[in-house]
Amino acid sequence: MNRQLIAKLGLTIAVITPLTCGEDTQEAADNFPSTFCPGQSLCLDEGNGTFFAGSAKTVITAPLKESLTTDIDGDAQYDPIDGDEFDDANANGTFDGTWMAGFGNARAAKSVLDAQWARVVALRQNETLIVLVAIDVVGYFFDEVAAIREAVSDLGIDHLSISATHTHEAADTVGIWGLTEDESGVDPEYMAYVRRQIETGIRQAVANQKESHVRRVNLRTRDLPGGMIQYQSDTRDPQIIDDEIRVLQFIDQQDQTIATLLNWGSHPEYLGDENDALSSDFPHWFREGIENGGKGPGDEQFQGVGGIAVFVTGALGSQIGPGTAKLRTWDNEPIAKYSPIAAEILGTQLAYYSLKQLQDDSVATLENNPQLGFAREIFFIDIQNRAYHTAILKKLFDRQTYNWDDEYTLRPGENEPDIQTEVAIIDIGATQIITVPGELDPALFVGGYDGSYTPKGEMLVDTSTRVKNPPELDKAPAGPYLRDLAREEATQVMLFGLTNDMLGYFVPEFDYKLHPFNPYFDEAEGDHYEETNSVGIDGWPLIKSKLTSLLTWRRQ
Amino acid sequence: MKKILISILVGALAYACGGEEKADTDGGDMNMTMNTPTTKRLPIATRGTIQSPDSEDANFNCLGMKPVPTSTAMAADFSLEIKDFEDDFYTEGLRVQVFANNKIDLDKCEAPNCVEGMTNANGIVEMSSARAVPGSWYAYRVFAKMGTTRDNTAVDSVQFNEIAPKAGGSIDGISVSIRTLDLIPTVLGFNRAPGTSIVAGSIVDCDGKDVYGTRVRMYDVDGTEIVEGLKQSEPHFRYFDGDSFPSATQEFSHVDGLFAGANLPIPNGTSREIRIDIEGRLVGDSEPQLLARANAAIFPDTVTIINLQPLYAE
Numbered sequence: 001m002n003r004q005l006i007a008k009l010g011l012t013i014a015v016i017t018p019l020t021c022g023e024d025t026q027e028a029a030d031n032f033p034s035t036f037c038p039g040q041s042l043c044l045d046e047g048n049g050t051f052f053a054g055s056a057k058t059v060i061t062a063p064l065k066e067s068l069t070t071d072i073d074g075d076a077q078y079d080p081i082d083g084d085e086f087d088d089a090n091a092n093g094t095f096d097g098t099w100m101a102g103f104g105n106a107r108a109a110k111s112v113l114d115a116q117w118a119r120v121v122a123l124r125q126n127e128t129l130i131v132l133v134a135i136d137v138v139g140y141f142f143d144e145v146a147a148i149r150e151a152v153s154d155l156g157i158d159h160l161s162i163s164a165t166h167t168h169e170a171a172d173t174v175g176i177w178g179l180t181e182d183e184s185g186v187d188p189e190y191m192a193y194v195r196r197q198i199e200t201g202i203r204q205a206v207a208n209q210k211e212s213h214v215r216r217v218n219l220r221t222r223d224l225p226g227g228m229i230q231y232q233s234d235t236r237d238p239q240i241i242d243d244e245i246r247v248l249q250f251i252d253q254q255d256q257t258i259a260t261l262l263n264w265g266s267h268p269e270y271l272g273d274e275n276d277a278l279s280s281d282f283p284h285w286f287r288e289g290i291e292n293g294g295k296g297p298g299d300e301q302f303q304g305v306g307g308i309a310v311f312v313t314g315a316l317g318s319q320i321g322p323g324t325a326k327l328r329t330w331d332n333e334p335i336a337k338y339s340p341i342a343a344e345i346l347g348t349q350l351a352y353y354s355l356k357q358l359q360d361d362s363v364a365t366l367e368n369n370p371q372l373g374f375a376r377e378i379f380f381i382d383i384q385n386r387a388y389h390t391a392i393l394k395k396l397f398d399r400q401t402y403n404w405d406d407e408y409t410l411r412p413g414e415n416e417p418d419i420q421t422e423v424a425i426i427d428i429g430a431t432q433i434i435t436v437p438g439e440l441d442p443a444l445f446v447g448g449y450d451g452s453y454t455p456k457g458e459m460l461v462d463t464s465t466r467v468k469n470p471p472e473l474d475k476a477p478a479g480p481y482l483r484d485l486a487r488e489e490a491t492q493v494m495l496f497g498l499t500n501d502m503l504g505y506f507v508p509e510f511d512y513k514l515h516p517f518n519p520y521f522d523e524a525e526g527d528h529y530e531e532t533n534s535v536g537i538d539g540w541p542l543i544k545s546k547l548t549s550l551l552t553w554r555r556q
Numbered sequence: 557m558k559k560i561l562i563s564i565l566v567g568a569l570a571y572a573c574g575g576e577e578k579a580d581t582d583g584g585d586m587n588m589t590m591n592t593p594t595t596k597r598l599p600i601a602t603r604g605t606i607q608s609p610d611s612e613d614a615n616f617n618c619l620g621m622k623p624v625p626t627s628t629a630m631a632a633d634f635s636l637e638i639k640d641f642e643d644d645f646y647t648e649g650l651r652v653q654v655f656a657n658n659k660i661d662l663d664k665c666e667a668p669n670c671v672e673g674m675t676n677a678n679g680i681v682e683m684s685s686a687r688a689v690p691g692s693w694y695a696y697r698v699f700a701k702m703g704t705t706r707d708n709t710a711v712d713s714v715q716f717n718e719i720a721p722k723a724g725g726s727i728d729g730i731s732v733s734i735r736t737l738d739l740i741p742t743v744l745g746f747n748r749a750p751g752t753s754i755v756a757g758s759i760v761d762c763d764g765k766d767v768y769g770t771r772v773r774m775y776d777v778d779g780t781e782i783v784e785g786l787k788q789s790e791p792h793f794r795y796f797d798g799d800s801f802p803s804a805t806q807e808f809s810h811v812d813g814l815f816a817g818a819n820l821p822i823p824n825g826t827s828r829e830i831r832i833d834i835e836g837r838l839v840g841d842s843e844p845q846l847l848a849r850a851n852a853a854i855f856p857d858t859v860t861i862i863n864l865q866p867l868y869a870e
Contacts, residue, residue: 080708081645182735182742386743386804393742408786410745412804517606518797521743 032549036375037128037158039556047126051369053250054122054209055259055308058201059115060135060194061278062171062187065098066090067110068276076276078106078179099185101138101177102168103273109171113277113340114284116170118198119310121250121259122205123428125372129155130426131202132261133162134312135194136280137173139502140164142421142437143399144173144195151199155206159374161424161435162198163312163499168269169279174502175396184396212258215249216431216492217357217364224353226328228455231346232266235323236527237461238471240441240448241265242315246494247354248431249305257307260290262354263494265314265442267321270346272338279340282347283311289351296352297330305355314495315446317439317505318530365491370429373555377546380418381503384536385520388504392417421501423546427555432490434482434547437501439530443508444540445495447481449473468525475510482544485551505530506540598808598844599769601836603761606798609768609811616838616847616866618762624868625719626692634721638679638698638729640710641859642736646679647708650731651699654683658693660714660853662827681729694720698731711737712858717850717865732859741818743802746788753820753854757862758813759834759847766813768798770836770847774817777829777851782820793817822856829853834864 038045068078070085078084078095086095086108097108116136123130145162152160164173172178172185173194179185221231221243228243246263268281280287287309288294289302296302327335327342330349335342358364380402383389389410391397401417408415426433434445446453451460461471486493512531513524520532534540604611638650653665653672665672673681695716703709713732721727740756741748748754755774759767772793774782782791794817797803798810809815815834822828834848848864 180735182739389745389804390739390742393745393747394738407788409788409792410804412745518799518801518803521801522799 033375033377033553035159035377036373036553038126038373043127043158045126045128045556049125049369051212051214051372052124052209053212053252053258054205054207055120055250055310056201056204056208057117057119057308058197058204060118060137060197061112061116062098062109062190064109064112064278066096067108074274076107076274077104078108095179097179098187098278099172099178100169100276100278101172101174101185102166102269103177105177105181105185106179107177107273107276109278110276111278113169113271113275113279116167116278116280118194118201119287119308120198120201120205121261121308121310122202122209123372124209125369128372128374129157129206130159130372130374131157131161131205132310132312132426133160133198133202134310135162135164135198136167136170136283137164137194138166138168138170138177139174139498141174141397141399142419142501144191145422145500148195148198148202151195152202155203157202157206159376159424159426160202161426161496161499163435163496164502165268165280165283165311166313166316166439166498167279167281167283168267168273169271169275169277169281171278175398176391178396182394182396184398186398210252210258212250212252213366213368214370214429214431215251215358215364215366217247217354217360218492219245219247219353219357221245222456224349226326227457229324229326229458230328231325231349232320233322233324233455234318234320234442236319236530237467238443238449238473238476239455239458239460240443240446240453241320241455242442242446242453242495245350245354246431246492247358248428248492248494249358250307257305259307260305260309261494262286262290262309262311263314263496264311264350265316265320265495265497267316267319268313270322270327270338270343271340274338279343282343282350285344285347286350287311287347289348290355294348294351295330296348302352302355304351305358312494312499313497315440315442315444315497317497318441318443318507320442365430367429370431371427371555373427374424375550375553376422376424377550378420378422379542379546381421381535381539381542383417383419384412384538385504385532385534386412387520387532388535389416421503421543423543423550424500425547425550425553427487430490431492431494432486433494433496434486434551435496435499436506436543436547438498438503438534439505440495440497441505441507441530443476443481444506444544445482447479447484449476467527469513469528470526471511476508477510482547482551485548487554503535503539504533506543507531507534509541512537512540598771598835598837601761601767601769601838601847603765603767604811606811609798614761614765614767614769614836614838615763616761618866619847620867620869622866622868624870633723634683635726636681636683636696636729637726638675638681638731640736641713641730641732646675646677647701647703647710647731648675648677648679649708650675650701650710652681652729653697653699655695655697656692656720658695658716660695660697660716662855692720693717696729698729709734712855713861714853714855714858715861716852717862730861737857737859740802740816741792743804744792744794744816744818745804746792746819749789749819751822751825751856752818753822753828753856753858753860755817755820755830755832755852755854755860755862757815757832757864759809759815759864760813760866762866766809766811767836767847768809768811768813770809770813770834771844772809772815772817773833773835774820775831775833777831779831782817782830785819789819791817791819791821820854822854825856827853827855832862832864
């Protein structure tokens with residue numbers, strides 16, 4: 001089948017679609033976005049405009065299974081060549097661990113440091129019902145999201161958004177962190193449990209919706225003590241960090257917090273790769289501080305605002321995380337990275353400063369009956385990454401593939417699979433949310449090639465060492481960037497990363513470099529790891545074009 | 557093809573009726589035209605580096621001149637050090653048989669032609685009564701071992717045309733993990749078909765250097781070519797990327813000289829004798845010519861390893 005024929009088929013679909021359900025002529029003419037609300041025929045905007053919010057949380061912590069009994073080098077990874085041994089509890093001769101995702105293979109969980117959650121906010125206005133879910137996992141495929149949409153289809157939800165916090169300290173939900181590189185780390189029973197728990201949370205949140213208003217505030221780590229570098233770092237040049245912390249509180253008529261939505265970008269891996277205790281990493285402490293308070297500077301006990309805190313990870317690609325961050329205690333003492341105390345201090349400090357700003361009437365803003373709406377696009381994306389091809393062939397990725405014939409050899413550029421994925425924008429009054437299905441380089445969101453998002457004292461591009469294939473900033477795009485394309489009235493623009501899919505990293509085109517002989521399996525010289533964990537060189541440009549179009553949509 | 561067409565239309569209707577919407581087709585790779593096995597013109601056979609694969613001509617001045625190594629049964633004790641093909645680790649307790657006549661016998665191992673031993677913790681098998689004469693060809697077989705972890709698991713593998721060392725010498729051998737057996741095909745774009753065989757090897761020139769630009773073809777001993785297929789389950793012939801990593805796109809040997817044939821059927825379910833030919837172009841616009849040839853036996857779910865030298869005198 002050639003591309004021309006397929007293009008014709010696509011055209012046929014575009015014509016059939018609106019006619020089948022009698023949608024209006026404007027939709028027939030444009031057919032973009034394919035789904036939006038309110039305004040589409042199945043999602044009218046009739047009612048008094050009252051805004052409702054509900055929340056819920058359900059535990060999704062994985063059960064512990066077999067673990068290491070001897071770890072010769074203390075790296076938490078099973079390496080029999082070192083002499084490591086495991087507790088073969090079921091005596092089947094195989095190491096059946098709860099495999100932790102995010103770093104290397106063969107990291108079996110031994111204990112639980114803190115629970116992992118599905119946290120849900122359900123929002124309704126007139127006939128529009130939007131549900132936002134954040135789960136403490138490394139990533140969650142579109143197919144799982146689709147399965148949950150089907151399971152809750154009786155609730156009349158117009159848009160369900162499920163974001164992975166990308167914690168590197170919880171059970172594998174993607175498949176590439178098993179005992180070995182070619183064994184899945186995913187436990188199907190655990191995946192089913194997660195689906196059930198998410199469904200339960202969604203039903204609870206939808207059921208307990210109350211009339212609500214919102215309070216919002218934005219703050220930046222650059223303005224906090226120690227500046228950006230005390231909290232987050234960028235280990236791939238150019239050093240560009242979206243350092244904004246966005247807080248959106250949903251409050252009921254009795255002035256009680258229903259939920260607090262938190263959005264910030266840094267890899268939840270402050271516990272490090274030698275941790276064998278399941279954890280949500282810093283988001284646990286961030287949420288805990290927001291809900292219940294904690295210990296602030298000078299041993300001051302600060303109060304939380306109650307409700308359910310929902311943390312959604314932001315633009316953390318290429319490569320935002322604890323890397324070179326200089327974490328400090330309230331007493332300004334340096335903290336060893338990659339430790340439980342690092343996650344606790346960071347999360348607690350983020351909560352403290354967020355609440356301080358949120359409770360300051362001079363900076364926080366209130367909004368009654370915020371206008372609710374969304375638009376989304378589901379589309380095919382070509383998997384060019386040859387390592388991902390291997391994962392697909394070996395069924396490490398448990399998801400549907402399309403548009404190739406799997407009876408025949410998978411050949412790059414000729415017979416290679418597509419997958420379905422999704423982007424969306426969500427309006428909550430003066431808050432606009434942009435969702436991306438992976439790990440977004442912050443520069444794609446905010447730009448920052450002029451150094452305006454570089455931590456103070458750090459170099460945009462480190463020219464002191466001769467790294468091969470450095471970013472050529474003269475080729476960097478001049479903008480507008482995603483953030484610039486948001487509605488002009490939006491005073492708060494959230495970036496929901498790893499939402500409704502996990503496609504790896506999104507790297508700016510000008511700095512996307514592949515290994516010349518063994519692309520995707522090996523890295524190009526210099527700092528180009530992220531390319532090996534991306535869908536392919538054409539991935540981001542396609543997603544960008546979808547988002548750029550979507551961001552022209554305006555709620556009617 | 558029809559299946560795809562139907563799924564697109566069904567998907568469109570499901571979306572249109574308010575159900576779960578399906579994707580549009582932007583960005584979809586829908587070109588289902590299958591490429592045929594490579595007929596790409598070969599470059600001149602050379603050797604060099606991955607950066608500069610044609611930095612010097614391959615040396616085939618000895619082509620058709622060297623005598624075939626003998627494969628007679630004479631005493632020469634030696635030790636064999638067995639390492640994992642992919643990661644060089646040792647597996648203790650691997651059963652190994654050495655065949656002085658360069659032929660694998662699946663049924664028996666009897667002196668003076670065959671000796672047997674087990675690897676120790678350092679992968680060493682002492683072949684104290686091995687009968688391969690120094691400088692002659694021998695073959696060995698590593699038996700499958702199903703352990704609980706990768707380092708104590710191996711699949712059946714055999715290697716032919718290895719040169720026996722002087723008495724008391726030590727030589728390297730290879731074991732193959734189940735992971736390697738499965739991983740190589742998937743890296744190349746297909747799954748291994750159970751019950752088939754993989755053949756892997758390399759081609760060197762008269763100086764013993766790996767050769768860039770050659771093509772492998774395999775035949776039954778009666779001369780019937782084993783033809784490359786299009787389906788995953790059919791035979792495939794591939795090369796490596798110049799850095800000893802399988803390549804899905806390389807169309808002739810790179811500077812590592814490595815090749816592989818996978819999903820080679822074993823019609824009788826036991827063994828199959830095949831001939832392996834390496835072709836290449838040595839000058840200008842000449843047609844590819846035969847540069848190396850070897851016979852080998854292949855077995856189900858087994859890796860056969862064979863490294864080819866330039867054509868011998870016979």
